[in-house]
Amino acid sequence: MPELPEVETVRRGLQQNFVGRKITKVEVGRERTVRRTSREALIDGLTGVKVLSATRRGKYLICALDSGQKLMVHLRMSGRLIIAKPGASRPPHTHVVLHLAKTDSVESELWFVDPRTFGEVVVFDPDKVKTQMPDLVNLGVDPLTDEFSPQILQGLFKNRRGNLKALLLNQHFVAGIGNIYADEILHLAKLRPDRLPGRLTTATLTRLHAAIVEVLNKAVVAGGSTLKDTQYVDLDGQTGSFQDEHRVYGRAGLQCLTCRKGRILMTVVAGRTTCYCSACQH
DNA sequence: AACTGTCCCTGCAAGC
């Protein structure tokens, strides 16, 4: 499922294949994908417009447009952005198609494909972000920015109750961590998912901070994780390889690869399937 | 206020 590393990989693809190009035509199939506004709003907002940049905040992709508006794409569970040649056969669940003007005499299309239809495509006015995109305003710190430090983490976790994993998954605190990377991060930091965030020492928080940065950066280098379930691929249709480096996710019942002593347990924490080592996570 | 549970949706896999 697209989390920060997958979204960052897609962003890099957009940088290569989408930024600088002009959108000549917009097709919207399923209206649920544009539910925040409307089919007409997306078509009006994108037709004839040039793309200036592709940035990311947490799991949100944001492209600045020469109209002054911005394009937001969220892949949610099963969304994919694919660059394709005009006329290529579109996969099932291709809900939005952007036709791009020729560059170097090559025409192409950007497809938004999303079987589970949780994903979203929106054009919004940056001046009205508070009312049009409240979730974007309430987003926490992005862990791959310089702003993210052990001190910031300490401030966010201070006096927090609930459990550690739920806090990692809460996008209002740290933005971009989903279920897979939360489990991998907690394993690397040697912390149980049910630890109390407010009780962690400075040394432990420093270790957790380092684990967040390390896991996410390694996953970005690997091009994200592709699972059987959602078949995440990048803009060119390439799979990621970080699933080969997973140490706990999807390994329930197996021996721990890190300590070789414990077994990987599977429980439910914060309403999500959770895998951790019974021996080396405390 | 802060935390937990439910829902949205489809494809796939397990079980009868």
Add this chain to the structure above:
DNA sequence: TGCTTGCAGGGACAGT
């Protein structure tokens, strides 16, 4: 074999 059932999960929202 062919059906039904359950599960996967990001984030909004309702409930406690």
